Amino acid sequence: MAAAEKKKRKSSKSNNSLLDHLKSLHNIEDFREQHWEGSFEDYLELVKKNPTITRNAFQRVYDMIMECGTEEYVDNKKKIVRYNFFKAEKFGGEDAVFGLDIPLMRLVNFFKSAAMGYGTEKRVLLLHGPVGSAKSTIARLLKRGLEEYSRRPEGALYTYYWKIPHEEASDLYPNGIEIMPCPMHEEPCNLIPVDIREEFFKSQGVDIDFNTNLNHELCPACRFVFNHLMQKYDGDLSKVLSHIHVKRLILSEKDRIGIGTFQPKDEKNQDSTELTGDINYRKIAIYGSDSDPRAFNFDGEFNISNRGLIEFIEMLKLDVAFLYDLLGASQEHKIKPKKFAQTDIDLVILGHTNEAEYKKLVNNEFMEALRDRTIKIDIPYVTRLAEEMRIYKRDFNANKIKGKSIAPHTLEVAAMWAILTRLEEPKKANLSLLQKLKLYDGKSLPGYTEDSVKELRKSATREGMEGISPRYVQDKISNALVSNTRNYVNPFMVLRELGSGLKNHSLITNDEQRKRYLELLDVVKQEYEDIIKNEVQRAISADEESITRLCANYIDNVKAYTQKEKVRNPYTGQYEEPDERLMRSIEEKIDIPPSRKDDFRREVMNYIGALAVEGKTFDYRTNERLHKALELKLFEDQKDTIRLTSLVSNVVDKDTQKKIDIVRARLIRDYGYTDESVDDVLNYVASIFARGDVKN
Numbered sequence: 221m222a223a224a225e226k227k228k229r230k231s232s233k234s235n236n237s238l239l240d241h242l243k244s245l246h247n248i249e250d251f252r253e254q255h256w257e258g259s260f261e262d263y264l265e266l267v268k269k270n271p272t273i274t275r276n277a278f279q280r281v282y283d284m285i286m287e288c289g290t291e292e293y294v295d296n297k298k299k300i301v302r303y304n305f306f307k308a309e310k311f312g313g314e315d316a317v318f319g320l321d322i323p324l325m326r327l328v329n330f331f332k333s334a335a336m337g338y339g340t341e342k343r344v345l346l347l348h349g350p351v352g353s354a355k356s357t358i359a360r361l362l363k364r365g366l367e368e369y370s371r372r373p374e375g376a377l378y379t380y381y382w383k384i385p386h387e388e389a390s391d392l393y394p395n396g397i398e399i400m401p402c403p404m405h406e407e408p409c410n411l412i413p414v415d416i417r418e419e420f421f422k423s424q425g426v427d428i429d430f431n432t433n434l435n436h437e438l439c440p441a442c443r444f445v446f447n448h449l450m451q452k453y454d455g456d457l458s459k460v461l462s463h464i465h466v467k468r469l470i471l472s473e474k475d476r477i478g479i480g481t482f483q484p485k486d487e488k489n490q491d492s493t494e495l496t497g498d499i500n501y502r503k504i505a506i507y508g509s510d511s512d513p514r515a516f517n518f519d520g521e522f523n524i525s526n527r528g529l530i531e532f533i534e535m536l537k538l539d540v541a542f543l544y545d546l547l548g549a550s551q552e553h554k555i556k557p558k559k560f561a562q563t564d565i566d567l568v569i570l571g572h573t574n575e576a577e578y579k580k581l582v583n584n585e586f587m588e589a590l591r592d593r594t595i596k597i598d599i600p601y602v603t604r605l606a607e608e609m610r611i612y613k614r615d616f617n618a619n620k621i622k623g624k625s626i627a628p629h630t631l632e633v634a635a636m637w638a639i640l641t642r643l644e645e646p647k648k649a650n651l652s653l654l655q656k657l658k659l660y661d662g663k664s665l666p667g668y669t670e671d672s673v674k675e676l677r678k679s680a681t682r683e684g685m686e687g688i689s690p691r692y693v694q695d696k697i698s699n700a701l702v703s704n705t706r707n708y709v710n711p712f713m714v715l716r717e718l719g720s721g722l723k724n725h726s727l728i729t730n731d732e733q734r735k736r737y738l739e740l741l742d743v744v745k746q747e748y749e750d751i752i753k754n755e756v757q758r759a760i761s762a763d764e765e766s767i768t769r770l771c772a773n774y775i776d777n778v779k780a781y782t783q784k785e786k787v788r789n790p791y792t793g794q795y796e797e798p799d800e801r802l803m804r805s806i807e808e809k810i811d812i813p814p815s816r817k818d819d820f821r822r823e824v825m826n827y828i829g830a831l832a833v834e835g836k837t838f839d840y841r842t843n844e845r846l847h848k849a850l851e852l853k854l855f856e857d858q859k860d861t862i863r864l865t866s867l868v869s870n871v872v873d874k875d876t877q878k879k880i881d882i883v884r885a886r887l888i889r890d891y892g893y894t895d896e897s898v899d900d901v902l903n904y905v906a907s908i909f910a911r912g913d914v915k916n
């Protein structure tokens with residue numbers, strides 16, 4: 221074989237395997253399912269086998285959400301259901317919604333009651349909240365979810381097109397048509413005349429609730445063709461239906477199938493044809509009338525969103541005239557295209573509006589009509605620190621920001637500040653705003669029970685409806701990432717950005733508010749100092765050997781003390797009284813007053829005794845309080861020998877440097893610092909210690 225030939229073969233072989241690989245990735249079963257086509261009769265068979273394919277839009281959305289499962293948890297004695305759908309795992313966590321479980325419960329209840337036909341299906345769903353509170357995110361998630369659901373067998377839905385050979389259609393359309401898809405992608409069962417539909421399915425033993433499902437009439441365009449063919453075939457329904465080809469309906473926002481978005485432009489430019497379709501003027505010449513459905517494009521946003529969901533961005537900016545279209549669409553499930561009768565629609569209407577827009581219209585009279593027909597769900601900002609942090613962790617993690625790192629606590633302080641701006645000042649005099657934040661975050665504070673936290677939440681009625689939006693914080697973190705030349709950002713850089721951006725923040729209307737936000741930045745800074753001081757202290761004393769030794773020493777003394785014995789001095793071998801000074805210097809670190817010391821020592825001994833009975837030995841790490849006390853004591857003993865403060869003066873002797881390097885390595889190992897960010901923290905804490913401000 222010639223070499224060239226061989227080469228060619230080889231390359232075609234490798235091409236083949238590439239294609240094979242491609243093919244293996246592509247799921248042919250799915251493709252075939254999604255491109256299923258059949259006759260009208262085939263479709264009736266499908267319905268008989270599985271009536272859920274005829275679900276209405278609300279039922280479909282509800283099932284889609286429930287299919288992902290739920291989790292239950294108790295928050296301050298309140299049972300809460302978390303709907304996994306909003307974790308957006310199908311979309312890689314993008315568009316996940318955090319910390320809004322209660323509003324989302326209300327949202328899902330809306331769908332549940334609408335799915336059952338209890339009345340909410342006749343209302344407009346209005347998400348209302350401050351700017352940047354995830355309203356659009358929730359809407360986007362529902363839309364993406366519907367697209368994805370419609371592609372799977374569980375969410376399958378169907379529509380149809382007419383196929384009429386040219387010669388048979390010439391009286392219908394002068395040039396004849398071959399194919400006419402239903403412009404509103406209707407449910408094929410709508411082709412069965414309403415007066416016999418229920419009876420028909422009953423006779424087939426198909427269980428469908430006709431109060432909520434399959435009670436729609438054909439759209440004007442299909443009705444026209446249908447009537448025409450009925451005439452032609454002298455009322456022979458089966459002949460008419462032989463022109464019907466049923467196919468799967470895959471919802472797609474990009475293709476304007478079953479999912480629509482409407483955003484009002486300026487007031488003068490609004491035109492109802494955008495919602496309900498428009499006359500096709502070229503075709504009027506052919507058909508002679510503007511009320512002929514053949515001369516009309518049923519491509520308004522309502523038409524194309526049929527079977528799925530329509531989103532109204534900034535709904536309250538809609539012109540009043542539009543609003544009545546909207547109200548009709550929700551209340552009657554009908555729209556009125558120009559010159560045509562009312563047309564049935566099956567879709568979820570989801571609007572959103574921000575707080576400012578809503579306030580503007582509260583006293584407006586047409587709002588009354590709207591308010592009466594909408595179900596408003598408040599979407600507030602997150603008020604739980606851990607949840608707010610998840611928003612930023614999703615956006616700024618190692619996968620998303622390449623080549624830069626984020627120092628520990630950076631996202632935490634940003635989130636902390638954002639939440640502080642949203643909280644209402646506690647009415648209890650002895651509770652600080654920061655303490656309230658911690659209580660909300662599930663931390664415990666002496667004197668506060670789950671009930672009192674519940675009370676706190678209850679008494680702050682507008683909490684989360686004001687304050688700084690996550691969008692502002694996201695922008696400032698991005699700024700900090702790009703604007704500094706180092707390859708990492710730390711909390712100070714981000715706090716600085718957050719502060720300086722306030723000068724020209726468009727939503728801050730008065731100086732008082734700006735002043736308050738700046739003060740809250742100081743609160744956060746203070747808290748951050750405490751956090752890192754604590755970390756450095758722990759790193760200094762994280763010397764396990766020393767702690768173990770100190771611990772053993774303490775326990776020996778406590779044992780002797782409680783049993784009224786003497787302790788053997790390991791160096792001299794002599795028996796001495798227990799070392800009261802040593803014991804107290806440890807106990808004082810965790811605020812044990814002299815009056816409680818006997819109790820505490822007995823508790824420790826009981827604990828050790830109980831372990832011994834089980835044949836276990838004592839490990840200080842299992843006793844949180846003792847562990848902390850030992851660490852603090854060790855820190856106190858060592859801080860002078862390490863002389864962290866000498867870092868500030870830049871003259872460090874060899875011995876100290878060695879000790880500092882150990883602390884440095886521990887900070888990197890235990891707290892996630894990098895080589896660079898750790899120096900910032902050490903220097904900063906050293907400067908605090910240099911001020912003599914050591915925390916016990």
Ligand SMILES: Nc1ncnc2c1ncn2[C@@H]1O[C@H](COP(=O)(O)OP(=O)(O)OP(=O)(O)O)[C@@H](O)[C@H]1O
Nearest residue numbers: 316317318351352353354355356357574611690691
């Ligand atoms: N609870 C939350 N969970 C997850 N992400 C959130 C949450 N709140 C806000 N975000 C994030 O904040 C940003 C703004 O959210 P979104 O655009 O959905 O807000 P919006 O309420 O529609 O705002 P606007 O009123 O300005 O239109 C997004 O990046 C979003 O992911």
Ligand SMILES: [Mg+2]
Nearest residue numbers: 352355356357
């Ligand atoms: Mg939005």
